[in-house]
Amino acid sequence: MSSATGERPKLAVWKFASCDGCQLSLLDCEDELLAVAEAIEIANFAEATRRVVDGPYDLSLVEGSITTAHDAERIREVRAQSKYLVTIGACATAGGIQALRNWQDLDEMASVVYASPQYLETLATSTPISHHVPVDFELRGCPVNKRQLVEVVLAFLHRRKPLVSEHSVCVECKLRGNPCVMVAHGTPCLGPVTQAGCGALCPAYNRGCFGCFGPMESPNPAALSERWSAMGVPDRDIMRAYRSFNGYASPFREESDHHEQRSSPNS
Amino acid sequence: MTTDPPVLLLREDFDALIGALERRGYAVVGPTVRDGTIVYDEISRSDEMPVGWTDEQDGGHYRLKRRDDAALFGYAVGPQSWKQFLHPSQLRLVKADRDEKGGMAFSDGDDGEPARYAFLGMRSCELHAMTIQDRVFLGSGAADSHYERRRRRIFSIGVSCGVAGGTCFCVSMETGPAVTDRTPHDLALTEVIDGDRHFFLLTAGSDEGREVLAELPVTMASEDDRAAAAERVDRAAASMGRAMSADGVRELLRENFDHPRWEDVAQRCLTCANCTMVCPTCFCTTVEDVTDLTGDHAERWRRWDSCFTMDFTWMPGGGARQSAKSRYRQWLTHKLSTWHDQFDSSGCVGCGRCITWCPVGIDLTEEVAAFRESDPQNPKSPAP
Numbered sequence: 147m148s149s150a151t152g153e154r155p156k157l158a159v160w161k162f163a164s165c166d167g168c169q170l171s172l173l174d175c176e177d178e179l180l181a182v183a184e185a186i187e188i189a190n191f192a193e194a195t196r197r198v199v200d201g202p203y204d205l206s207l208v209e210g211s212i213t214t215a216h217d218a219e220r221i222r223e224v225r226a227q228s229k230y231l232v233t234i235g236a237c238a239t240a241g242g243i244q245a246l247r248n249w250q251d252l253d254e255m256a257s258v259v260y261a262s263p264q265y266l267e268t269l270a271t272s273t274p275i276s277h278h279v280p281v282d283f284e285l286r287g288c289p290v291n292k293r294q295l296v297e298v299v300l301a302f303l304h305r306r307k308p309l310v311s312e313h314s315v316c317v318e319c320k321l322r323g324n325p326c327v328m329v330a331h332g333t334p335c336l337g338p339v340t341q342a343g344c345g346a347l348c349p350a351y352n353r354g355c356f357g358c359f360g361p362m363e364s365p366n367p368a369a370l371s372e373r374w375s376a377m378g379v380p381d382r383d384i385m386r387a388y389r390s391f392n393g394y395a396s397p398f399r400e401e402s403d404h405h406e407q408r409s410s411p412n413s
Numbered sequence: 414m415t416t417d418p419p420v421l422l423l424r425e426d427f428d429a430l431i432g433a434l435e436r437r438g439y440a441v442v443g444p445t446v447r448d449g450t451i452v453y454d455e456i457s458r459s460d461e462m463p464v465g466w467t468d469e470q471d472g473g474h475y476r477l478k479r480r481d482d483a484a485l486f487g488y489a490v491g492p493q494s495w496k497q498f499l500h501p502s503q504l505r506l507v508k509a510d511r512d513e514k515g516g517m518a519f520s521d522g523d524d525g526e527p528a529r530y531a532f533l534g535m536r537s538c539e540l541h542a543m544t545i546q547d548r549v550f551l552g553s554g555a556a557d558s559h560y561e562r563r564r565r566r567i568f569s570i571g572v573s574c575g576v577a578g579g580t581c582f583c584v585s586m587e588t589g590p591a592v593t594d595r596t597p598h599d600l601a602l603t604e605v606i607d608g609d610r611h612f613f614l615l616t617a618g619s620d621e622g623r624e625v626l627a628e629l630p631v632t633m634a635s636e637d638d639r640a641a642a643a644e645r646v647d648r649a650a651a652s653m654g655r656a657m658s659a660d661g662v663r664e665l666l667r668e669n670f671d672h673p674r675w676e677d678v679a680q681r682c683l684t685c686a687n688c689t690m691v692c693p694t695c696f697c698t699t700v701e702d703v704t705d706l707t708g709d710h711a712e713r714w715r716r717w718d719s720c721f722t723m724d725f726t727w728m729p730g731g732g733a734r735q736s737a738k739s740r741y742r743q744w745l746t747h748k749l750s751t752w753h754d755q756f757d758s759s760g761c762v763g764c765g766r767c768i769t770w771c772p773v774g775i776d777l778t779e780e781v782a783a784f785r786e787s788d789p790q791n792p793k794s795p796a797p
Contacts, residue, residue: 181706296706304708309701313686313722316772320690321502321717325450325492328772330475338685338772352448363723364684364737373473373773 155204155303158190160224162210162217163244163272167289168235169193169209175292182296185303201227205302208281211237211244211272218269218278225279232298233275236288236391240360243288245272245394272394283308288358288391291343311342312363315355318346327354334374336387339365339397360392367401381409417617420631421638422602424611427459427485430570433628434531439568442498443533444491449477451491453498456533463488470579470654470765472774483611486534486604489578490764494693495532495539496546499563506559506700507713522712523559531568537589538581538762540571540596542693548756549696559715568621571601575645579654580765582778586659588762590649594618600625603642614642655765657778658785659749663759665784666750670742674783679738681775686719688767688775689744694760699724720744745777 159169173194175182189199206228212218225231236242247255248271256263275281285298285308294310301308311317315337319326327333327349335354337346341362348355361367371384379387385405388398422430434441435457443456444463451463468488469476480487505522512518535543550560571592574581583589592601599622602613614634617623634642689695699718704711718725720743726733734740752760761777768776 178706185706297703300704300706303706304704306704309703311722311724313719313724314683316685316687317690317717317719317722320687323452323493323497323502325448325452326475326687326770326772329473329770330449330492335772338683338687362685364735366681366683366737369681369683369773 154185154187156189156199157186158201158203158206158228159193160206160208161192162208162221162238162275163213164210164235164237164242166193166209169207171290171292171295175296178296182299186299203228204230205299206231208233208238208275209235211241211274212269212278213244213272214268221275221278230282230302231279232283232285233281234285234290234295236286236358236360238275239284239286240392241272241274241394243391246389247272248394285310286341286359287343291345294343313342314338314362315340315342315344315346315349315359318342319349322346322350324349327352332377334377334379334387339367339370356390357388357398358391360395361397365397367397371401371405381405385409417623419614419616419634419639420626421634422613422615422629422631424613426630427613429629431457431459431533433625434568437625438529439531440528441531441533444488446477450475451477451488452493453495459485467576468578470769472580472768472776473771474774475769482606484575484604484606486572487576489574489576489581490536490539490766492691492766492770494691494766495535495543496693498530499543499567500546500550500560500696503714503716504559505712506715509711511709527563527566529566531570533570535569535571535598536574536764537571537592537596538583538764539693540569540592540598541588541762542764544596545694545756545758545760545762546696548758552756569598571596571598573601573603573646574649575604577649577652577654578765580768581653581763582655582657582765583763584650584653585657586759586761586763591646603646605638605641605645607641612638614638655768655776655778657763657781659759662781663750663753665781666746669784672784672787674780674787675738675742678741678775678780679736681773682737682741683773684721684737684740685772686721687770687772689719689721690717691766691770693762693764693766697725720747745780749781
């Protein structure tokens with residue numbers, strides 16, 4: 147596609163509260179990067195170049211979650227300057243690992259961590275971008291999968307729907323020929339409730355899925371947890387398994403809350 | 414078709430069978446142990462097979478266990494089925510390239526020469542599953558060329574089961590455990606271990622099977638040998654881990670579309686699609702188009718899909734089967750009931766894979782029993 151001015155479409159990459167791993171996935175696309183740079187003008191990408199081209203932008207990729215009042219304002223500016231806004235990674239789509247703060251008392255934590263917490267200006271929660279502005283597409287993952295990232299950029303360029311499946315990781319295991327680690331080894335695995343996209347990376351190395359890509363399209367975590375319990379996994383560990391990179395995404399959040407209540411001695 | 418009398422091949426001569434198949438240009442695919450499971454992969458010697466292994470199976474449970482002998486086929490079935498070779502999980506259908514004039518040139522994406530496989534160790538349920546997929550892909554005047562060109566090149570060696578798995582119910586579905594003339598095959602064998610004697614009874618089921626047998630160091634099988642083999646298969650038949658009364662199941666599911674049991678199973682179902690992926694007859698696919706960055710090259714791929722995914726029924730406005738209930742009902746009703754309308758048989762061969770490989774152990778034999786319990790037509794069910 148071309149931009150309004152008939153030139154190459156302008157791509158901007160924005161960072162909010164995050165580790166930079168997702169935007170680095172774009173730099174990791176070594177084979178595709180030159181072709182991407184030919185098709186798209188990289189107008190703002192601090193990890194790649196200091197050059198900044200003014201907006202408006204045709205496509206904004208947004209990494210990170212909203213954790214400060216300043217960022218909550220900044221994302222509105224980004225949205226206003228972007229024709230399409232795509233969030234990338236667990237921080238931007240679910241609040242990220244830093245959303246663990248959402249279950250804690252912020253002042254208490256700040257007083258423990260910082261010598262002078264009065265200089266700290268932060269929100270009580272870490273929330274996904276979609277809680278603040280309309281988002282055109284969410285690309286999951288911690289980090290995102292680089293093939294999927296290129297696919298989203300390609301789909302944008304060619305004006306088609308991105309090929310990003312929302313079914314379980316199990317489908318990827320079966321396509322890849324992985325034996326099921328839960329059934330064959332008794333290893334607890336979040337694959338059945340987690341969205342595909344990683345290529346079933348962990349089960350391919352005989353590890354259970356960690357849920358990096360967040361809840362799949364129709365998750366049933368209660369049924370999976372019941373099986374984990376029968377396998378001898380304590381409630382506290384089930385709670386922790388759901389409460390990680392995508393812990394604040396509602397199906398995982400509710401399941402972790404449920405097991406937190408069950409494991410609390412006062413309940 | 415008349416059955417040839419069985420001949421006897423000693424265990425120490427078993428590699429001669431693999432050698433004879435290789436000499437005829439076949440890549441031999443057989444059972445082998447990988448990551449704690451028995452999978453199907455290319456093998457060149459019998460010691461790559463699951464020598465002395467068996468499998469313990471139950472709902473959502475599979476473990477390899479040592480046997481107290483050195484059987485080659487002393488297990489039931491693993492997570493994979495032969496469909497992965499005839500109906501690959503991912504297949505490129507079409508390639509498209511932009512030509513110099515700006516037009517598009519299309520070419521066959523499935524342009525490689527498919528391997529000539531000898532499938533060593535097809536269980537009777539699996540031979541039935543292949544026959545069912547033959548009807549799906551080759552029947553009704555719309556043959557799938559990709560399946561057809563793989564299927565016609567294979568050499569099949571069936572194995573009558575000497576043990577039944579914990580989730581097996583082929584006896585209920587009348588699909589095993591003995592390999593019979595009801596399913597086409599090139600060779601059929603039965604393994605016998607009796608004290609110090611370890612041998613296989615082999616029967617040819619085709620002309621090519623006879624040619625292969627003629628190249629092997631076989632001897633005539635005695636009455637006692639044949640009785641020993643038959644006794645083992647009978648024992649497997651008597652020790653099925655599961656049973657499902659298949660009588661009238663077609664009508665039972667058809668008439669219980671709104672039964673509360675669907676809601677009950679939906680509470681347990683993960684909609685993860687594992688059951689359909691491991692099923693040896695499930696055949697559904699989706700088609701995906703991919704483009705490169707330049708937009709000058711595109712490919713169309715076919716990959717396994719499942720009636721448990723939302724994309725499967727995606728239309729403008731969303732998926733047609735939103736609830737887990739509607740998706741599980743679609744799968745089970747198709748498998749056991751409407752499959753008859755479509756392909757003149759059940760879609761289930763009683764292999765038990767969907768029970769074993771369901772992460773939460775949902776068991777279709779239990780579900781069917783629950784429907785039967787409350788069926789008003791069933792005299793044993795409680796009065797409504």
